[in-house]
Amino acid sequence: MTDTTSGFGTGFETLAGARSSTTEGGVGTSPERPDGVLKVTGDFAYASDLWRDDMLWGVTLRSPHPHARIRGIDLTEALTLPGVFAVLTHEDVPGRKTYGLEHQDQPVLAIDTVRYQGEPVALVAADHPEVARRAAARIAVDYELLEPVTDAVAALAPESPQVHAAGNLVRHVKVRRGDRTVRGEVVVSGDYEVGMQDQAFLGPESGLAVPDGLGGVDLLVATQWLHVDQRQVCSALGLRPDQVRLQLAGVGGAFGGREDLSMHVHGCLLALHTGKPVKMVYNREESFFGHVHRHPARMHYEYGADRDGRLVHATVTIHLDGGAYASSTPAVVGNAGTMGLGPYEIPNVEVDCFGAYTNNPPCGAMRGFGSVQAAFAIEAVMDRLADAVGLDPVEIRVRNGFHEGSVAPTGQVVDSAAPVAELMQRLQAMPLPPGGAELDLRRLPGGVSNTTHGEGVRRGVGYAVAYKNVGFSEGFDDYSTARVRLFAAGGVPMVTVHTAAAEVGQGLVTVEQQIARTELGVDVVVLAAKDTQVGSAGSSSASRQTYVTGGAVKAACESVRRLTLTMAATRLGRDVDDLRLEHGDVVDRTGGTVVALADLLGDAAVEDTVEWRHRTTYPIDPETGQGDAHVQYAFAAHRAVVDVDVELGLVKVVELACTQDVGKAVNPQAVVGQIQGGSTQGLGLALMEEIQVVDGKVTNPSFTDYLIPTILDVPPMPIEVLEYADPHAPYGVRGVGEAPTISSGPAVLAAVRAATGIDVRRVPVRPEDLTGTR
Amino acid sequence: MRVTVTVNGERRTADDVWEGESLLHVLRERLGLPGSKNACEQGECGSCTVYLDGVTCCACLVAAGQADGREVTTVESLGDAEALHPLQRAFVDAGAVQCGFCTPGLLVAAHDLLARDPDPEDSDIREALAGNLCRCTGYEKIIDAVHLAAERMAAPADGGAR
Numbered sequence: 001m002t003d004t005t006s007g008f009g010t011g012f013e014t015l016a017g018a019r020s021s022t023t024e025g026g027v028g029t030s031p032e033r034p035d036g037v038l039k040v041t042g043d044f045a046y047a048s049d050l051w052r053d054d055m056l057w058g059v060t061l062r063s064p065h066p067h068a069r070i071r072g073i074d075l076t077e078a079l080t081l082p083g084v085f086a087v088l089t090h091e092d093v094p095g096r097k098t099y100g101l102e103h104q105d106q107p108v109l110a111i112d113t114v115r116y117q118g119e120p121v122a123l124v125a126a127d128h129p130e131v132a133r134r135a136a137a138r139i140a141v142d143y144e145l146l147e148p149v150t151d152a153v154a155a156l157a158p159e160s161p162q163v164h165a166a167g168n169l170v171r172h173v174k175v176r177r178g179d180r181t182v183r184g185e186v187v188v189s190g191d192y193e194v195g196m197q198d199q200a201f202l203g204p205e206s207g208l209a210v211p212d213g214l215g216g217v218d219l220l221v222a223t224q225w226l227h228v229d230q231r232q233v234c235s236a237l238g239l240r241p242d243q244v245r246l247q248l249a250g251v252g253g254a255f256g257g258r259e260d261l262s263m264h265v266h267g268c269l270l271a272l273h274t275g276k277p278v279k280m281v282y283n284r285e286e287s288f289f290g291h292v293h294r295h296p297a298r299m300h301y302e303y304g305a306d307r308d309g310r311l312v313h314a315t316v317t318i319h320l321d322g323g324a325y326a327s328s329t330p331a332v333v334g335n336a337g338t339m340g341l342g343p344y345e346i347p348n349v350e351v352d353c354f355g356a357y358t359n360n361p362p363c364g365a366m367r368g369f370g371s372v373q374a375a376f377a378i379e380a381v382m383d384r385l386a387d388a389v390g391l392d393p394v395e396i397r398v399r400n401g402f403h404e405g406s407v408a409p410t411g412q413v414v415d416s417a418a419p420v421a422e423l424m425q426r427l428q429a430m431p432l433p434p435g436g437a438e439l440d441l442r443r444l445p446g447g448v449s450n451t452t453h454g455e456g457v458r459r460g461v462g463y464a465v466a467y468k469n470v471g472f473s474e475g476f477d478d479y480s481t482a483r484v485r486l487f488a489a490g491g492v493p494m495v496t497v498h499t500a501a502a503e504v505g506q507g508l509v510t511v512e513q514q515i516a517r518t519e520l521g522v523d524v525v526v527l528a529a530k531d532t533q534v535g536s537a538g539s540s541s542a543s544r545q546t547y548v549t550g551g552a553v554k555a556a557c558e559s560v561r562r563l564t565l566t567m568a569a570t571r572l573g574r575d576v577d578d579l580r581l582e583h584g585d586v587v588d589r590t591g592g593t594v595v596a597l598a599d600l601l602g603d604a605a606v607e608d609t610v611e612w613r614h615r616t617t618y619p620i621d622p623e624t625g626q627g628d629a630h631v632q633y634a635f636a637a638h639r640a641v642v643d644v645d646v647e648l649g650l651v652k653v654v655e656l657a658c659t660q661d662v663g664k665a666v667n668p669q670a671v672v673g674q675i676q677g678g679s680t681q682g683l684g685l686a687l688m689e690e691i692q693v694v695d696g697k698v699t700n701p702s703f704t705d706y707l708i709p710t711i712l713d714v715p716p717m718p719i720e721v722l723e724y725a726d727p728h729a730p731y732g733v734r735g736v737g738e739a740p741t742i743s744s745g746p747a748v749l750a751a752v753r754a755a756t757g758i759d760v761r762r763v764p765v766r767p768e769d770l771t772g773t774r
Numbered sequence: 775m776r777v778t779v780t781v782n783g784e785r786r787t788a789d790d791v792w793e794g795e796s797l798l799h800v801l802r803e804r805l806g807l808p809g810s811k812n813a814c815e816q817g818e819c820g821s822c823t824v825y826l827d828g829v830t831c832c833a834c835l836v837a838a839g840q841a842d843g844r845e846v847t848t849v850e851s852l853g854d855a856e857a858l859h860p861l862q863r864a865f866v867d868a869g870a871v872q873c874g875f876c877t878p879g880l881l882v883a884a885h886d887l888l889a890r891d892p893d894p895e896d897s898d899i900r901e902a903l904a905g906n907l908c909r910c911t912g913y914e915k916i917i918d919a920v921h922l923a924a925e926r927m928a929a930p931a932d933g934g935a936r
């Protein structure tokens with residue numbers, strides 16, 4: 001077996017009375033995922049697998065230029081190609097011609113200007129994908145090239161050309177706390193830079209739009225949030241929600257990249273125009289242009305401490321390049337601004353975080369959402385400060401780290417567990433991997449390429465901490481809806497759970513079943529298709545679904561349980577408070593069966609639909625950034641061990657250990673999966689992943705040139721999971737998915753610095769940064 | 775053109791195939807076998823891994839015409855819901871499946887590995903699966919799954935390979 005351990009530490013006892021002992025496969029266990037067998041047999045229907053006999057294929061013509069005026073579009077040559085059914089431009093968009101998550105600034109199809117390379121200009125539907133592609137190539141677009149704005153800092157200077165009429169500033173978040181004239185005795189400062197990362201989910205953007213013959217349309221699509229899609233599609237098509245029905249098709253990963261629309265409106269437009277089902281599937285190159293990316297960042301950090309290494313002040317400026325359209329840039333700026341000082345107590349702070357429009361690819365949501373970029377700077381500065389005052393990297397974090405009761409730079413009190421010190425100390429106590437990689441050359445930097453037999457290889461160890469807000473912040477009405485139905489069929493009690501929460505791979509479907517089993521004591525839990533026939537579940541992002549949709553399913557189950565027990569009490573003349581549901585029966589206090597659920601229910605069903613909200617958050621003050629903006633914080637920490645071939649600049653991560661507090665591990669196996677997957681994406685950003693943009697153009701839109709970690713790049717990942725229940729959250733859960741993506745990269749960078757002695761300040765780190773040949 | 779292939783033991787014919795179509799496209803769109811995945815169509819991700827005359831390859835890099843008259847084996851032939859192959863069962867049990875888009879290709883590649891080496895070390899597994907990208911799992915549970923399948927296949931009598 002692998003040389004990896006995954007342990008679960010002993011946190012506080014779980015709160016909130018999870019009744020997992022009564023039913024197998026409930027909360028706290030790792031039952032088989034309901035889509036597992038389908039996925040290993042090839043029978044699971046991903047969005048790109050959908051098919052109708054008479055369907056057409058849709059393709060998108062995209063702008064080759066990052067900034068241009070459109071003088072005219074000639075469709076004649078495209079329309080005359082046999083097999084072509086429709087060629088559409090912005091003139092064919094019947095409703096609102098622009099859309100967007102926060103600002104509706106993005107054209108469905110370019111109107112008179114294109115603002116980024118890859119912006120959709122026209123659509124084609126044809127009977128074969130190649131015919132559609134050839135027709136698209138015959139569309140003649142007359143572009144007048146404009147100078148692109150390509151630098152997010154320069155974009156905010158008054159003399160910069162404007163990407164949008166209202167100016168290039170998307171949002172400026174200020175955080176001010178304490179006395180800004182107070183300075184620490186020991187001060188370190190520096191400029192840090194993070195490149196543009198891609199979500200690189202494996203399942204390409206795809207969907208199938210099916211016209212209903214009555215002017216409406218059904219859209220099956222891979223997405224993260226059905227209802228926000230529905231709202232935007234309705235607006236663009238000028239249709240009512242009952243005319244635009246969405247259903248989740250199988251999703252091949254998401255990581256933020258499916259929060260914005262991709263083919264949604266385009267597919268529906270073509271379907272409504274042709275009266276036929278239309279399938280659209282992006283290939284990998286198009287996928288790089290078909291979704292937003294992680295914001296590249298330029299950051300100036302200055303931290304000051306006293307001689308004992310206690311933080312005194314921080315002055316920080318962050319610039320995030322939002323690209324051509326807003327997407328979720330305002331919220332990313334909000335996160336990077338309010339969370340951008342790390343999980344450390346700092347009495348005097350001044351943060352300015354800017355998001356700018358440019359003619360670079362649009363950026364928006366990606367796992368870690370603003371916190372990832374900041375962590376590279378924060379953790380580097382903390383290490384330098386440790387050096388300056390003579391502490392080790394663990395001790396400086398222990399000394400300054402948040403604990404319950406700490407006050408964040410926004411003034412918000414951290415009102416549940418914040419075990420930064422324990423996470424660090426547990427990491428330090430984990431055994432280090434042995435040296436002697438020479439046993440197997442494949443474990444050295446360069447690996448199977450056989451570039452070294454150990455000469456020039458130096459080892460380094462580095463640490464980093466992450467914290468991340470869970471759920472949507474700053475006063476957003478962040479809720480989920482669950483419909484739960486308890487019934488009996490063939491003498492067996494069953495539950496149906498219906499939510500619109502997108503399963504993107506994380507295993508939410510398993511969690512929904514587990515919660516229903518625990519709350520209703522019923523083994524068989526059927527999940528209804530994820531669609532817009534039930535209320536919104538919010539987005540599968542922000543580490544929020546187990547918390548929020550989990551909360552909704554729990555609340556709906558509790559309601560159904562109350563109704564069922566009341567029915568039993570009334571019918572049997574019992575006191576309702578003496579009754580419980582267990583193992584498919586109504587039982588009394590002694591656990592003795594009062595009545596079998598199937599007998600009680602007969603042909604009747606008990607059903608309820610519940611909208612559930614986490615506690616309220618509040619906007620921040622626009623001048624000071626003060627306010628209770630966040631729902632909950634998640635904490636993780638990493639220790640990276642790397643070997644660096646200092647002659648070639650090649651890095652091999654030897655081990656990536658993680659400790660994380662998850663509040664309550666609803667599904668321990670899925671928790672470990674999230675941590676390992678998230679850690680790997682952070683490793684990728686640290687060492688290899690960057691969309692390279694030159695003069696507004698992407699130079700590496702392929703998996704040949706955009707590298708994501710392979711199985712050879714990823715080391716063993718020992719994990720310790722802590723479970724300090726959050727009393728505000730259902731079962732005490734704390735969002736899991738994002739925190740590991742935040743600290744793993746900074747830990748790798750710290751280890752690279754330790755191995756090489758080179759103060760690397762830009763990620764991803766390139767070989768030439770380590771060999772001095774740049 | 776017409777393309778005839780023996781897929782999973784069955785002779786299949788596709789008509790009106792455009793010369794530029796890949797074997798992957800023909801399998802997925804013409805023969806009703808979408809199990810092999812289309813994550814990159816550039817030969818970089820391994821999600822389309824199939825056997826062609828017993829040798830693993832990326833179906834997206836094989837022109838459909840090149841496969842004419844040859845034998846193709848896809849993930850669909852490994853096992854079905856009633857009778858999973860031990861590798862399929864191990865991937866589910868070990869938590870090696872998240873979104874699952876990489877899974878069919880990984881299963882075929884791991885199947886090929888275990889046929890050559892029934893008890894591989896970690897490093898052997900990493901080397902053998904290096905052409906298969908997974909964005910969700912960080913690969914650790916995939917390694918666990920291959921070991922688990924190897925163990926169960928070595929000792930089928932103990933009922934491990936359900």
Ligand code: FES
Pocket residue numbers: 811812813814815816817818819820821822823832833834835
């Ligand atoms: S789809 Fe064939 S290698 Fe990626």
Ligand code: FES
Pocket residue numbers: 202252253505870871872873874875876877907908909910911
């Ligand atoms: S499980 Fe999603 S790509 Fe591997």
